[in-house]
Amino acid sequence: QVHLVESGGGVVQPGRSLRLSCAASGFTFRSYGMHWVRQAPGKGLEWVAVIWFDGSNQHYADPVKGRFIISRDNSKNTLYLQMHSLRAEDTGVYYCATGDYDVRSANYGMDVWGQGTTVTVSS
Amino acid sequence: DIQMTQSPSSVSATVGDTVTITCRASQDVGYWLAWYQQKPGKAPTLLIYGASTLRGGVPSRSRFSGTGSGTDFTLTINSLQPEDSATYYCQQANTFPLTFGGGTKVEIK
Numbered sequence: 558q559v560h561l562v563e564s565g566g567g568v569v570q571p572g573r574s575l576r577l578s579c580a581a582s583g584f585t586f587r588s589y590g591m592h593w594v595r596q597a598p599g600k601g602l603e604w605v606a607v608i609w610f611d612g613s614n615q616h617y618a619d620p621v622k623g624r625f626i627i628s629r630d631n632s633k634n635t636l637y638l639q640m641h642s643l644r645a646e647d648t649g650v651y652y653c654a655t656g657d658y659d660v661r662s663a664n665y666g667m668d669v670w671g672q673g674t675t676v677t678v679s680s
Numbered sequence: 681d682i683q684m685t686q687s688p689s690s691v692s693a694t695v696g697d698t699v700t701i702t703c704r705a706s707q708d709v710g711y712w713l714a715w716y717q718q719k720p721g722k723a724p725t726l727l728i729y730g731a732s733t734l735r736g737g738v739p740s741r742s743r744f745s746g747t748g749s750g751t752d753f754t755l756t757i758n759s760l761q762p763e764d765s766a767t768y769y770c771q772q773a774n775t776f777p778l779t780f781g782g783g784t785k786v787e788i789k
Contacts, residue, residue: 592778594724602716602724602769604778616776619681652723664773666714666729673723 559583559669561653566674569643579636579653579671587611587631590656592667593638595676597649605651606638609661616663620646643678650675682707682772686781694789699757701784703770708750712774715746715755718783719766728755729773762788 565577579591593605606617606627615627626639636653651674654667683706693699703713711731716724726735728746731753743758757764765788770781 601767601783602718602771602780604771604780607776607778616778618777663776663778664712664730666726666735666771666773667716667724668726668735670723670725 559655561655561669561671563651563653563671563674566651566676568677568679570680571644571678573643574639574641575643575676576640577638577651577653577674577676579638581634581636581655584655584669586629586634588659590658590661590663591627591629591636592654592656592663593625593627593636594652594654594667594670595647595649596652596673597646600649603649607656607663608636610657610659611661614661640676643676645678648676648678681777682709682775682779684770684772684779684781686768686770686784688784689782690785690787692787692789693760695760695762697760699760699764699786701755701757701768701770701786703748703753703755703781705751705753705772707775709772709774711749712772713746713748713753714771714773715744716769716771717764717766718769724769727768757786760786760788764788 560582655669713731715728718724732746
C-alpha cells in the first residue's frame with residue numbers, strides 16, 4: 558500500500574530553520590518525482606517544490622526560492638524539505654505528494670499525498 | 681506565473697444534482713490540468729489529470745468528469761452525493777511554477 562508520512566513540523570521563530578521529512582513506503586520511491594505542497598490555515602493549496610525521480614533537477618515556487626531546498630535520499634525512500642529564513646507566511650500544513658513516474662516532468666498531477674505536517678512560524 | 685481562476689467559489693446543491701465547476705488559466709496550458717478533492721481536515725486526493733483522465737481508483741462510470749483544453753476547463757459532478765461535499769481545486773501542470781486555483785466549496789443542501 559502506497560504510504561507517505563511527513564514529519565518534522567513544529568513551532569519555530571521567524572528567521573530560523575526547519576527540516577521536514579517524508580518517508581515513503583509501498584512503492585518504488587526512486588521512480589517517482591516528488592512534490593511539496595502547503596496550505597495556510599483556512600486557505601487554498603500552494604505548490605512549493607518538486608524534485609525529479611533521480612534528483613537531477615528541482616523547481617520552486619517564487620515565495621520559497623532561495624530559502625527552501627528540496628532533496629531526496631532514494632536509498633532511504635525519504636524526501637526532505639530544508640526551510641531557512643522562515644517567515645510567518647510560511648505557516649501551514651505541508652504535504653508531500655508523488656509526482657510523475659520515471660520521467661523528468663510534472664505533468665500528471667500529484668497522485669498520492671501524505672497526511673501533512675504542521676509548521677507554525679511565530680515568535 | 682500562470683493564474684488559475686475557479687468559479688464559482690462555492691456552490692450549494694441538492695443530492696442528485698449536476699454541479700459544474702470551471703477553471704480558467706491565464707495562459708494556454710494545453711491538456712495539463714488536474715483536479716483535486718479535499719475534505720475538511722484531510723489531504724487532497726487526485727481526481728483527474730490530463731484534463732479528462734480519471735485517476736486510477738476513482739470509480740469507473742464515475743460521477744466525476746473533466747473536459748477542456750488550452751485555457752478553459754470544467755469539472756462536472758453528476759448525480760451529486762453527500763460524500764461529494766468537499767472543496768475542489770484545479771492545478772495547471774504545464775509550466776513552472778505549478779499553480780492551483782483558489783478552490784470551489786461544494787455543499788449539500
